[in-house]
Amino acid sequence: MLRENEGDMSGKGKKLQLLRSITKSDAANKTSILVDASKYIKELKDKVEEATTVASAADSSSSGSGSAVAATVSVSSVDMDNNSSNSSSRRGFRINVSMARSRAGLLVSVLEALEDLGIDVLDADVSCADDTAFRLEALGSGQGQGQQQAASGSVDEQKVRQAVLQAINKCINDDDE
Numbered sequence: 001m002l003r004e005n006e007g008d009m010s011g012k013g014k015k016l017q018l019l020r021s022i023t024k025s026d027a028a029n030k031t032s033i034l035v036d037a038s039k040y041i042k043e044l045k046d047k048v049e050e051a052t053t054v055a056s057a058a059d060s061s062s063s064g065s066g067s068a069v070a071a072t073v074s075v076s077s078v079d080m081d082n083n084s085s086n087s088s089s090r091r092g093f094r095i096n097v098s099m100a101r102s103r104a105g106l107l108v109s110v111l112e113a114l115e116d117l118g119i120d121v122l123d124a125d126v127s128c129a130d131d132t133a134f135r136l137e138a139l140g141s142g143q144g145q146g147q148q149q150a151a152s153g154s155v156d157e158q159k160v161r162q163a164v165l166q167a168i169n170k171c172i173n174d175d176d177e
Contacts, residue, residue: 023039049161072096073168074096075094075160077156095140098135100133101131101132105171106171113166114138116163119140119141124139125137
């Protein structure tokens with residue numbers, strides 16, 4: 001019986017070492033290895049979502065004019081308060097959008113989508129002109145009615161990302177018609 005448990009432990013140890021090597025973790029203990037693996041899985045998930053977004057945008061635009069438009073959208077949560085000891089800190093979103101080619105009305109469409117979610121853009125770096133690359137880096141925070149949604153968790157990274165993607169697809173489809 002004791003030997004079986006020892007065998008289990010060495011098997012678990014080998015699996016942890018394999019997991020550590022796959023995730024390129026430098027951690028020494030089991031918990032840290034699992035945390036690193038969780039982060040690695042999230043990174044992979046984000047890459048898959050990004051690739052799906054690019055394929056989706058290309059598919060939706062190629063059905064109209066025949067020219068594919070690839071869009072990359074990433075959204076991450078950020079702490080808006082400098083004082084991290086505050087337990088009720090405000091959360092906001094960092095939104096990055098890039099496309100190989102801009103479309104007329106694209107910036108307005110994306111900003112309206114954020115406004116519809118109750119997100120105010122506090123800072124933005126934008127580069128867009130017709131038939132050139134489109135790039136938007138924005139920092140947004142919920143204010144007024146929207147802040148209550150953001151504080152309650154009803155507006156999350158995924159909802160913001162989906163709203164931006166829908167705005168892009170709408171703009172692409174409207175432009176192609």
